[in-house]
Amino acid sequence: MNAYSWTWVAIVAAAVLAWGIKFAGHSVPESWLENPRIHRIAGYITVAMLAALFGVQAFTSDGDLALDSRLAAVAVAAVLLWRKAPFWLVVLAAALTAALLRWVGLP
């Protein structure tokens, strides 16, 4: 199988697993998931994954650390988030910042 087909397999697998987790949540007796330790870890897993994805997306290229126009872009995004700007504006402003800096010749 080629890479394109494997991507399809991964999409279907991710979708089945995501739906299975949601369905299980609606099925289990309410008392089952009251373990506070499980609850805490699940909450922190979301934060940990999103932060790690942010770090890798903002500061790495091709498997190595990299500082470029993305640094200024995510700084702009952080200021906008702090000012409670809507999500679409945050994403758009980051794209425009990086595009502008690259247009003037920065990496």
Add this chain to the structure above:
Amino acid sequence: MSGGRFRPGSPAREQALSVSIATGAYGVSFGALSIAAGLDAWQTMALSLLLFTGGSQFAFIGVMGAGGSPIAAVVTSTFLGIRNGFYGVALAPVLRPLRGPRKAWAAQVTIDESTAVALAQPHDQVAARREGFWWTGVGVFVFWNAFTLVGAALGSALGDPARYGLDAAAAAAFLGLLWPRLGPHRAKVVAAVSALVALALTPVLPAGIPVLAAAVVAIMAGWNAPPATEEVPD
């Protein structure tokens, strides 16, 4: 609002509509970023229709776009979907009993937004809570998929993603998803340590694995309870 029937202009419905449009609109960024990550328009639409949970979708294309294996993409996406299981439990007093196709569909639209709007309605108004869940879940589903299609079309027309700053846009999207969860002190620490761990491991491990390694930080942070005054993120 105490009646069981839906009424136009109810607070639950108004919130559902505004949340649906606002959330759906960033389906444009997902669609464009998915194309930039190397997926085609059909795969992009399949993710929005079938996976349908923003964080997992961005994670999936983030790992694939960075050259990670499909397995790493599935595992990262699944880790980010764990919280949706807890939402089903939290919604039990609102939605149960659920059966058959209705239950299958409720599961599909159990996401951050539908749960938040449902539980934001007054505690004693179960009908309003149920209305908030369904209108938000179905509303986000419709707008998210429509806007994903627009984004995929835009992304296909653009060409080199870095030239338009789409790599920076993806980073900003993760930051935007993370930001509202950073209230508690320990959540901030978990976020900072997780990002540093992933960055430190990037030069030495295959793409996608450093992000998964951050799950260890979450397990360590959640093992013992934080001080009683502090909340744990959802």
